[in-house]
Amino acid sequence: MKYDVIDTQISPEGRLDVLSKAEVNKLLDTSQGGLYSIFRNCSLAALNCGSPIDSGKELLERYQGFDISIIQRERGIKLEVKGAPTDAFVDGKMIKGIQEHLFAVLRDVIFVSDEITDNPKFDAGTSEGITDSVFHILRNANVLRPLSNPHLVVCWGGHSISNAEYNYTKEVGYQLGLRGLDICTGCGPGAMKGPMKGATIGHAKQRITGGRYLGLSEPGIIAAESPNPIVNDLVILPDIEKRLEAFVRTGHGIVVFPGGAGTAEEILYLLGILMHPDNAQLPFPLIFTGPASAADYFNQIDDFVGITLGPEAQRRYKIIIDDPALVSQEMQAGIKEVREYRKSKGDAYYFNWLLRIDHEFQKPFVPTHVNMRNLHLQRDQPPHLLAANLRRAFSGVVAGNVKDQGIRAIEQYGLFEIHGDASIMEPMDALLAAFVAQHRMKLPGTVYKPCYRIVK
Known part of the structure; x- marks a missing residue:
């Protein structure tokens, strides 16, 4: 079954708005040690707000074409989202609260990877x-x-x-x-x-x-x-x-x-x-x-x-x-x-x-x-x-x-x-x-x- 999806680009508002090149590479790395999988799956969950789905497996299979990537711009970063659930949008624009959640996901995935995991502290x-x-x-x-x-x-x-x-x-x-x-x-x-x-x-x-x-x-x-x-x-x-x-x-x-x-x-x-x-x-x-x-x-x-x-x-x-x-x-x-x-x-x-x-x-x-x-x-x-x-x-x-x-x-x-x-x-x-x-x-x-x- 095919589900309606939307492609878009969004900018941060008061959240994490700058990333190093190393952090971007980590987030886009699809290898076992990379962060892409966890970043993608958590982002899809945030965009799935309001859905009756209560199975992680079903959600990931329903939106197999979903993709999220980071674009480095002169003024800061943007997220490029492809194949997002339509429920996250009103008249083609992403709901503000969901947009904030996406950048919260980005912030926490980066922080845990850089500062918590394998940190001897x-x-x-x-x-x-x-x-x-x-x-x-x-x-x-x-x-x-x-x-x-x-x-x-x-x-x-x-x-x-x-x-x-x-x-x-x-x-x-x-x-x-x-x-x-x-x-x-x-x-x-x-x-x-x-x-x-x-x-x-x-x-x-x-x-x-x-x-x-x-x-x-x-x-x-x-x-x-x-x-x-x-x-x-x-x-x-x-x-x-x-x-x-x-x-x-x-x-x-x-x-x-x-x-x-x-x-x-x-x-x-x-x-x-x-x-x-x-x-x-x-x-x-x-x-x-x-x-x-x-x-x-x-x-x-x-x-x-x-x-x-x-x-x-x-x-x-x-x-x-x-x-x-x-x-x-x-x-x-x-x-x-x-x-x-x-x-x-x-x-x-x-x-x-x-x-x-x-x-x-x-x-x-x-x-x-x-x-x-x-x-x-x-x-x-x-x-x-x-x-x-x-x-x-x-x-x-x-x-x-x-x-x-x-x-x-x-x-x-x-x-x-x-x-x-x-x-x-x-x-x-x-x-x-x-x-x-x-x-x-x-x-x-x-x-x-x-x-x-x-x-x-």
Whole structure:
């Protein structure tokens, strides 16, 4: 099937506008060590805003003729785009927000390559080195705001949610916006777009003109969760682990809406961190919320957490059903505690240095068939480390569902096998089955084909 496309040239506006010859050569290098592939794929994802596609493989195959290159001019650079999706344009002109996103992709791909990867300054073998690299990526993107009080709320949730759940995320965002709180999400559709959309109305009513809508993504997921155009600060982290760390370092509280395997991964990541003994006294408001129809969903999540990680993990969050105003009030009160705590400890408001993140949560996990089969999902380990391995298991399911590399691996080698104690595997199997039954593993109207097999 042929899809309508547009060719164009665009100039940067307030973003990266000059490049060295070496950087240009890197970006156009199609060899294994070059940056062209990652730059092209992330750029196509940014241009695919608003599309219902939630498969990285499908997106790349649909627009095989897409190409993006850099033109060096006397006044600076331009991007030449060929075969771009028409949804990125209005009357033949690229939407401003999408144009900004393209240059954010360019900025982050260049910075990570030049300043982070293989730089001995950032020791990937230590927790401190990885945290420092996350800080520098965020600082380079100019998203750390040192002269403001804590007010950034991270919102997690699925891209495949019902209309009732999507409208609820907008209402929560609206209530947060009325209270002057800014929004950070994974930048895609569904529960990542709704809170931002609601907050824009709340900010407008309060005459807040500098509302922040921060979107954090990574190359593996961006094609399946194309950035929505409300995002006014987009950052591409190099992998899912650094993306997750960026959320918890920059955010002052987190609201979790209904979602699927990706949302479960995020929940396990955060709970595992908060359960570390060094974080026992650290305030971090965490609220699970949704409309009345989502009550059973959060009961299932709560049961799974209780069975696998125990009551200590359950004490780290509140569940609020069908009350957007209360969610916002509780979050505002929790952020006030965060402010007082960091003030007393001399910690930055804009980056949570005091939060202890075990190296097990930071090491990049590649969900190959061997790595998925060898995950340590037994109870002979501290709960926070079990959470780290459960997080990896759900990360693999996400990869097999929507990421290009993961989908191709499943097609070539068959289903991922996930092994572990029966007391862990049975509730995990039940939770994933519930996600499938509720259409949380794929967009509504499509048939979900499992990418995994639970082995008890």
